[in-house]
Amino acid sequence: MTDSRTAPYAALLLRVALGILFLAHAGLKIFVFTPAGTAGFFSSLGLPGWLAYVTILWEVLGGIALILGIYARFAAIAVIPILLGAIATVHGPAGFFFTNPNGGWEFLALWIAGLIALALIGDGPLALKPSRR
Template identity: 75%
Template sequence: MIDQRTAPYAATILRVSLGILFLAHAGLKLFFFTPAGTAQFFGSLGLPGFLAYIVIAVELIGGIALILGYHARVAALALIPILLGAVVTVHGPAGFFFTNPGGGWEFLALWIAGLAAVALLGEGAYAVTRRGL
């Protein structure tokens, strides 16, 4: 049974935590790797370089939307393909465990599960929008 008194706060904790993770990853691409460096890395994977700029933008916008609780269900669903792309292109070949050389897809699987939970739960408490889809 779900505790209706505390569930909205649990959804908020999950939503905000995931949003912070996306902002951190976007920040890594912006300030450490740089957008041009990220585009070059995407190119080394056989992906078009411009896709890096789209990924950075989606991570930024999606992360902010999750933190604010602005259409969190839509934001969560929009962010899942970014992580699936990371699994297929970078982390999948390294195996499951994130401690493997090259980092496996274990962490990304948990992240995707968290986003799926937000998509099912909705915004939770303290959200800009309260109804979701």
């Protein structure tokens, strides 16, 4: 049975944590690898380099939307393709465990499960623009 008194705060915690993860990964691409370096990495995978810039922007916008609660249910679903792309190109071939060389896909699968759970649960409290229920 779901505790209706605390479940909304679980949704808030999940929403903010997922948003911070996206901002952290965007920050890694911006400040550590640099956008040009990330574009070069995407190109080395056979992807168009410009897709790196789209990915960074999508991670930033998705992360902000999740943290602030701006259509968070929609944002949660909208950022899943980024993770699926990472699984398909880098982490899937590395195997399941994230400790494998090049990182496996277990962390990304958990991240996707959290995003789906948030989309099902709802925005939680303190959402600036709650999604329709």
